[in-house]
Amino acid sequence: MLQVADLSVYFATRRSLAQMARGQAAPPVKAVDGINLEAARQQTLGIVGESGSGKTTLARAIIGLAERTAGDIRLLGLSLPPKLSRRHKDLLQQLQYVFQNPEEALNPYLTVGETLRRPFITLAQHTRAEADTAVQQLLTAVRLPATYAQRLPSQLSGGEKQRVAIARAFATHPDLLIADEAVSALDVSVQASILNLLSELQHEHHNTLLFISHDLAVVGYLADEIAVVYVGQLMEVAAAAALFAPPYHPYTEALLSSIPLATPDAAQQQIRLQGDVPSQINKPSGCPFHPRCPRYLGEICARETPPWQTHANGKRIFCHIPLSELTRQQAQLIPLETPETGVNTL
Numbered sequence: 001m002l003q004v005a006d007l008s009v010y011f012a013t014r015r016s017l018a019q020m021a022r023g024q025a026a027p028p029v030k031a032v033d034g035i036n037l038e039a040a041r042q043q044t045l046g047i048v049g050e051s052g053s054g055k056t057t058l059a060r061a062i063i064g065l066a067e068r069t070a071g072d073i074r075l076l077g078l079s080l081p082p083k084l085s086r087r088h089k090d091l092l093q094q095l096q097y098v099f100q101n102p103e104e105a106l107n108p109y110l111t112v113g114e115t116l117r118r119p120f121i122t123l124a125q126h127t128r129a130e131a132d133t134a135v136q137q138l139l140t141a142v143r144l145p146a147t148y149a150q151r152l153p154s155q156l157s158g159g160e161k162q163r164v165a166i167a168r169a170f171a172t173h174p175d176l177l178i179a180d181e182a183v184s185a186l187d188v189s190v191q192a193s194i195l196n197l198l199s200e201l202q203h204e205h206h207n208t209l210l211f212i213s214h215d216l217a218v219v220g221y222l223a224d225e226i227a228v229v230y231v232g233q234l235m236e237v238a239a240a241a242a243l244f245a246p247p248y249h250p251y252t253e254a255l256l257s258s259i260p261l262a263t264p265d266a267a268q269q270q271i272r273l274q275g276d277v278p279s280q281i282n283k284p285s286g287c288p289f290h291p292r293c294p295r296y297l298g299e300i301c302a303r304e305t306p307p308w309q310t311h312a313n314g315k316r317i318f319c320h321i322p323l324s325e326l327t328r329q330q331a332q333l334i335p336l337e338t339p340e341t342g343v344n345t346l
């Protein structure tokens with residue numbers, strides 16, 4: 001359904017006075033840096049990473065809201081024009097987006113009915129009567145009463161607004177739906193119902209879902225395949241079941257360690273990453289994760305780009321540590337150190 005090849009999205013920055021004096025160009029922000037991904041028809045691809053990892057820019061490049069610097073994005077084998085304004089109406093129908101904040105998708109001055117009717121009239125060219133019937137069906141599909149068509153967004157709760165935003169995204173039967181942090185602004189009590197709704201609608205509509213979140217537990221609940229991103233680069237790509245079994249990329253291992261276990265007595269290694277995600281203007285050399293990596297090997301991590309290694313179960317890991325060694329190390333709870341305190345000597 002979706003192929004992303006060597007995708008890069010760089011943003012220009014302003015030159016400093018020193019750079020102007022030296023006649024130097026300002027280095028760009030490398031928000032997405034050479035990402036390759038594929039998502040199969042009717043599957044959910046989860047994208048996970050901390051805030052600032054480039055996952056939203058990746059999604060915005062796919063939808064046409066962020067212009068790509070390099071690379072190609074294909075939907076059903078056809079290359080997508082980089083700019084939204086260059087995309088045909090049929091293509092707009094095929095690709096839909098659910099934002100973190102449903103307010104972004106809902107006009108505060110339009111009733112729910114008017115918001116949901118619009119795509120049927122402007123994109124699918126329904127008559128008013130056909131659109132009204134479709135609106136009622138959509139409200140039923142997202143478990144909202146038909147009377148909600150008369151309400152304004154200000155008369156809805158956060159969860160109800162997100163249900164309307166999801167209904168709007170599904171209105172055109174998209175082939176690909178991108179949900180960007182779609183539940184992170186909602187109460188925990190509402191999150192599960194929205195996740196279940198997304199999953200049910202996806203199975204009914206047979207579309208592909210790109211589900212983006214900083215929360216690996218949430219992504220693991222919904223995704224068939226998971227891509228872990230860090231400063232605009234992929235660190236690991238695996239089927240969901242394989243991602244939760246060793247060997248893990250050391251960054252994935254840290255994300256996993258922060259998920260509470262269902263069995264409180266089970267031994268769990270808590271890995272607290274030091275510092276913040278580095279600047280995408282001056283990315284660390286070698287492995288971009290090396291300044292924070294608890295399994296840092298030494299100079300090789302700081303200087304050399306790691307190889308992509310493929311495990312027998314199909315997962316791919318971007319790391320210098322051989323997969324057999326990672327598996328051995330991660331099978332036991334060990335004291336881990338960061339580059340500031342030492343190196344992993346195991």
Ligand code: SF4
Pocket residue numbers: 249250251287288289290291293294295296297301306318319320321
């Ligand atoms: Fe850590 Fe080195 Fe692997 Fe990067 S290459 S994840 S720094 S061990």
